[in-house]
Amino acid sequence: MRTPLFLVICLAVAAAVFAGAVAVGNDYVFFAGYVILQYVVLSTAWNILGGYCGYVNFGSAAFFALGAYSTVAIYKLIGANDLPHIVPMPVLMLVGGVVSGVVGFGMGYLTLRLRGAFFAIATLALAVVLQTLIVNWDFVGGSRGAYILRPEEVPLIGSYIKYLFLVMLLLAVGSLVIARLIERSRLGYGFATIRDDELAAEASGVPTLKLKLIATTISGALMGMAGAPFPYYIGYLQPSSTFGLDYAVNSIAMPLIGGTTSWVGPLIGTILLGSLQQIATVTISSAVNLLLVGVILVVFVIVAPNGVIGIVHTYWQRKPDDFVGRRRVETDVPGSVP
């Protein structure tokens, strides 16, 4: 399928989703849907580095929070309550994306030359340090947090949450298209060689450091873009919840549960896990839903290493190539040398 056609189909699906949400006529649908869409972006972004290159990022929350706090910084800088009328949301998202992308690049540059585990640990530590910085930065609210006034109405669309939902829907479509585009480009093949055997890739002339830096930057930037509208969604932004472990665990669990080798995986994982969490939060409690995510993650990585895509593929006895329409060698051969 050509990319323009894929884009048109995605947009059509997105339009149908939006129309469906409007048809329900309840604002809760937008609030719940926004969270799921936000996770579509986060898990797709995580998968560009984690799934395609095989480098684990535990700091999704840090990149997400960077995006959110760059919005807060601009909000405080301009000091106007009607910021969205002066600086439109897409610009805020762009700023958030650039900030997170630059931080991702910097951290990648320092740690990606070493073994993969160092990068993973550095991302964990990054979340703690950025949180320390934000807590000590009074301008953006410090540990007290910051209030953001959400505008009531947006012309043409209606309530502000509808607008946020629409923005996030478009970002989700954008990130899926980017992920799919990467997957089928030279870049994607380069990423796959890094994941399969970095030493061999290096020896064959693949510029691995450059490719890894590209992946970290794109991944970080998308996470930052997902975070930028968040202050307007939540209304009150506070460091400990913005840097919460649930963003990190969800953005890892969703791709791993769906399947990491293709753009469909994170989407499937997010829709499954995201809806399950929304249901569990409403019916049981939010702590239990986090426990649920942890247990499902552990069970999936042990029992179904290739996620839902892997299960579907064994069920139908078809090659994953046929299912997702791309060619690559199966990586996880039993007994292969890591």
Place this chain on the structure above:
Amino acid sequence: MIFSFDLLINAIVSGILIGGFYAAVTSGVSLSFGILDIVNIAHPAFIILGSYVAYIVNATLGVDPILTAIVMMPAFYVLGAGIYQIYYVSFEKRGQESLRGLAFFFGLLFITEVSLVLYFGVDYRYVEAPYIGPTWHLGVVGMPLRMLVPCVVSLLLIACLQLVLTRTFVGRAIMAVAQDQLALRLMAIDPIRIKRIAFGISIATASLAGAFLIIIQPVEPSVGREYIGRVFAICVLGGMGSLPGAVIAAMLIGIVESLTSTFYGPSWAPAVSFGFLLLTLAVRPAGLLGR
């Protein structure tokens, strides 16, 4: 601000004391991450588990937390050996430890933390012991016993570990397993068994480190997360798998953190270890006493 010499000395001493505790926390990671190459990011969660075990026994029976921890070490050893078995069968054998193994430990960290929250709530818990409270004074220097006792016991623990690793057959096999598994097989040793023992020991140290933690400060389930960056920073800074290096690095980070919180405020202290980690990774990835 007037520079106070007393304050400086006290900050350095308390940094050394807290460094002793960090060394205990890091010794387990030095074994699993440094020697076995298993990136056990769930280690802090096991430490918190150790804290809660010490808390439960202390609150119901009034037993000394360190004694509890030593008695509980075999149980933690079995837990560790069991986890390694799962890890080996599910990931190492299939060659998937880099991505899915990490996610597995991350999931374990998460499950432990949320389970503790669900069961005990997010209230801070603390223990009672005769040495919590009094302080020894040597001139201007104050040494709170609740810091001194964990530091001394922790150094004893590491000395024992170092002796086991360098003087016993199993210990030498543990040091060898990371370097050359094939050579180990040729000596008629099962590398998987050695790794299982080593990982069991690594988790057993978490029992003691957990008791130290709850002696030093009140504990709630998510405290462990603060230690992830710190522990790995110490492990890398000291040189992967080197216990003496880990002790030096732990003291160093303890002193710098203590100075930071004395002169700049405690809210900045968490950033110190990350700064050290990045600096080490950028300048000398092999660490202070690295191989």
